[in-house]
Amino acid sequence: MKFAKIPMATINRLSIYMRTLQELLEDEVDVISSERLAKQCGVNPAQIRKDLAYFGEFGVRGVGYRVSDLVNQIKEILGLNRPWNLAMVGLGNLGSALIRHGNFIKHGYIFTAAFDSDPQKVGKRLPNGLTINHVDELEDVIKEREVHIGIIATTASAAQSVANQLVLGGINGILNFAPVQIQVPDCCHVENVDFTIKLDAIAYHLSFGS
């Protein structure tokens, strides 16, 4: 399945719809109208219909969406009908908190490797059963463990060199928590998480209204 020119905003909203639908599924809701789904996702119903229209026909007119069908369809659209293996690089406060966070495995993301450069940390066992490897072993270990996506939670100064090693190890997807823009070849897709950029957006709204 390959669709031309899907805006990233649509892809991100599909993730949000899917999470809401999964909550509905846990509450044993079978069918939902686009109006109610929209309200729960904080968007308007036309937006949901437009986002889904990129990928075909969904829902039944006058009835709504079958929750479990739509979850499965969005999973297929996003490539989430399979597990993805993660490597965490950097086991400081943030990396350690993230690797313990239940939200990853809930959504099919499985940590299969963890790295740090601190000799005090290397060899230690994490609560999820993984043993921390030295970052010098990164290239070999990520190939061996079939890692698909690397997460960088190092300092800003270490991030670029870690990114280079991930790319050398064959990684084409990086989630970067280090507060620095990393440079990678075009084949590699990077998403940055910088909490303070979200705070800037809040500060803007508080200063000037929305």
Place this chain on the structure above:
Amino acid sequence: MKFAKIPMATINRLSIYMRTLQELLEDEVDVISSERLAKQCGVNPAQIRKDLAYFGEFGVRGVGYRVSDLVNQIKEILGLNRPWNLAMVGLGNLGSALIRHGNFIKHGYIFTAAFDSDPQKVGKRLPNGLTINHVDELEDVIKEREVHIGIIATTASAAQSVANQLVLGGINGILNFAPVQIQVPDCCHVENVDFTIKLDAIAYHLSFGS
């Protein structure tokens, strides 16, 4: 200063430009061309010019942008020419890692209050000198400490009740790390941080190309 209809994507990009410009300032770069700035920010030069054009004239034709001037101008645009006080609610692994993270204070965000419901944690002193208050005291403490923005790092099930208390305490800006959509009055602006939504975008790119 109030500008009509600035897209949120522009606001977010301004934050990214500002961070890159601040790094340049640390490296004692005085002037930068829009081409070089664009490359470092991972956007095209026309995008930077278009984003800044919402707010007036910046830069000198044939010369580029004066780095320190542009930092100050973007700070003014975003409402960042003043400090913002934060409250952290939820001192689990993630909340504890975040409150220790140096990136907040670097960008003018100062934690002035911290809350948890666990009696084992309440009264403990954090490395930044703050003492953890019980979440029952939230409304009074955030008024007293002039908190502007609340950060929710609780479980999904506690998040809505914390959001309600923050709103009652006069908070109009919330950064939500709990994996759930929270409902707030229109006067309150919420930004959600869900790492797995970023991973979904990476999974999509790995599955179907960009």
